[in-house]
Amino acid sequence: DAGITQSPRYKITETGRQVTLMCHQTWSHSYMFWYRQDLGHGLRLIYYSAAADITDKGEVPDGYVVSRSKTENFPLTLESATRSQTSVYFCASSETLTDTQYFGPGTRLTVL
């Protein structure tokens, strides 16, 4: 089915471990985004990508790495997870930067 998917949906890891969250969209949207959502902070943009091999920082990029080798995939890596990265992570995609964004179901990450 067309849409945007995220995996895993739930993840528990330990401080210092590397974690990769996956995002896949089937619309061939140019833009893809990663957000984190925390109580009291709302949704904050981590990174976004305009096309394959083009990425840019958002509001809270520190501690995260992204890549986009294919248009449909946009993985987010926490190179050395910290407790402050415990959050719900949403991936989204859109045709243009200021177009409607369509969100994936989210990944709930807990860092112990």
Place this chain on the structure above:
Amino acid sequence: QKEVEQNSGPLSVPEGAIASLNCTYSDRGSQSFFWYRQYSGKSPELIMFIYSNGDKEDGRFTAQLNKASQYVSLLIRDSQPSDSATYLCLLGGSQGNLIFGKGTKLSVKP
């Protein structure tokens, strides 16, 4: 720093009433404005977008944009209990920055 402000609520309205949700922003160059609804434990889903000053209606929802006063609002007519959710405004800024408000929690009481 560019900001987007929303009253966190909760905003409580009786069923059948009009719910009014507001969002103010600091970036005068903001070009696109979106309202998303998010149910607890779910991902945000688009309700409406608006780019030009004035009102835009879609069923029970009306978005209002006033760039001079730097606010965008969402009116929900004939509110239903199923409208109970958190409403997020998203601004597409002048330099490509995207900023969400923290959201307003709406509760519609039967």
